[in-house]
Amino acid sequence: MRALIISADGFEDTELLYPLYRLIEEGVPVDIASIKRGNIKGKHGYVVSANLSIEEVVPENYQLLILPGGKAPSILRENPLVLDVVKKFFKENKLIGALCHGPQILVSTGLVANRRMTGYKSIATELKEAGARFEDTEVVIDGNLITSRMPADLPYFMRAIIKALKSAQKEEEL
Amino acid sequence: MRALIISADGFEDTELLYPLYRLIEEGVPVDIASIKRGNIKGKHGYVVSANLSIEEVVPENYQLLILPGGKAPSILRENPLVLDVVKKFFKENKLIGALCHGPQILVSTGLVANRRMTGYKSIATELKEAGARFEDTEVVIDGNLITSRMPADLPYFMRAIIKALKSAQKEEEL
Numbered sequence: 449m450r451a452l453i454i455s456a457d458g459f460e461d462t463e464l465l466y467p468l469y470r471l472i473e474e475g476v477p478v479d480i481a482s483i484k485r486g487n488i489k490g491k492h493g494y495v496v497s498a499n500l501s502i503e504e505v506v507p508e509n510y511q512l513l514i515l516p517g518g519k520a521p522s523i524l525r526e527n528p529l530v531l532d533v534v535k536k537f538f539k540e541n542k543l544i545g546a547l548c549h550g551p552q553i554l555v556s557t558g559l560v561a562n563r564r565m566t567g568y569k570s571i572a573t574e575l576k577e578a579g580a581r582f583e584d585t586e587v588v589i590d591g592n593l594i595t596s597r598m599p600a601d602l603p604y605f606m607r608a609i610i611k612a613l614k615s616a617q618k619e620e621e622l
Numbered sequence: 623m624r625a626l627i628i629s630a631d632g633f634e635d636t637e638l639l640y641p642l643y644r645l646i647e648e649g650v651p652v653d654i655a656s657i658k659r660g661n662i663k664g665k666h667g668y669v670v671s672a673n674l675s676i677e678e679v680v681p682e683n684y685q686l687l688i689l690p691g692g693k694a695p696s697i698l699r700e701n702p703l704v705l706d707v708v709k710k711f712f713k714e715n716k717l718i719g720a721l722c723h724g725p726q727i728l729v730s731t732g733l734v735a736n737r738r739m740t741g742y743k744s745i746a747t748e749l750k751e752a753g754a755r756f757e758d759t760e761v762v763i764d765g766n767l768i769t770s771r772m773p774a775d776l777p778y779f780m781r782a783i784i785k786a787l788k789s790a791q792k793e794e795e796l
Binding site for chain 2: 604607
């Protein structure tokens with residue numbers, strides 16, 4: 449069981465830090481990937497070290513992908529390597545959690561048609577145009593895809609993620 | 623089961639928000655008290671609403687007190703009403719979690735002699751002078767008192783808090 453967070457400069461600080469700390473609390477090792485290795489800085493000034501460049505990511509190593517929001521997704525969605533990694537998680541039906549502007553990256557994979565999802569209110573139209581079934585609620589769980597709207601949804605987002613992780617872990621053990 | 627966070631302007635943002643969200647995730651209702659009711663602003667700009675003034679706090683309503691760090695504790699430790707509330711938690715052997723500069727408030731209660739504790743490195747001397755047995759480690763659990771050093775310790779801090787809360791809850795049910 450290992451988790452991957454993909455983000456970049458301008459991330460929404462709590463949307464990266466809450467999942468990161470929460471997974472560590474749960475004993476799940478987490479890698480953070482960005483366009484290149486090194487420090488990335490959040491909107492509110494928190495600095496986090498990306499220990500992997502996106503080229504170095506081996507999707508097979510992970511059971512969970514987290515895509516925080518903020519300004520980072522607008523950069524990441526333009527990066528073909530990022531989209532390749534995200535598509536692999538989608539196609540192998542692995543757990544993906546995205547919130548706020550994070551779901552914009554999912555839109556750019558072209559794989560959200562008919563998926564029940566949420567996201568920050570300003571991206572609702574974009575999600576609908578991509579064919580997603582948008583719901584304005586704190587967390588939307590559609591199979592392997594878990595999405596939330598904003599920082600205040602983090603408790604519900606991570607409650608759903610941890611529950612899904614534990615259930616995936618049980619299946620692995622069977 | 624209900625938790626109280628006491629803080630003020632200048633709080634270390636993640637040290638308030640991580641415990642707040644984590645307790646909500648766990649289904650524990652949380653009140654936030656400050657010198658007066660209303661918005662308080664963290665060092666990194668996050669705004670949180672204090673729904674209680676310190677005068678309005680009824681300590682009997684809570685099983686857990688959280689004291690986040692940042693610049694807030696230097697204000698709070700000078701406030702006799704804050705110290706009265708914290709002393710009540712101490713004397714009734716209720717669960718207290720403090721981290722970073724939060725333990726400064728505990729020092730001002732005069733009740734830390736011979737307690738095993740940690741805190742931000744800059745307050746180590748002050749803790750020792752107050753008679754505490756300082757340990758430089760991610761989390762120190764001394765009975766009802768749980769302390770940590772800094773934001774990166776939050777996963778270990780809240781893991782210990784949640785474990786202690788669950789154990790207190792079990793005892794209540796027996």
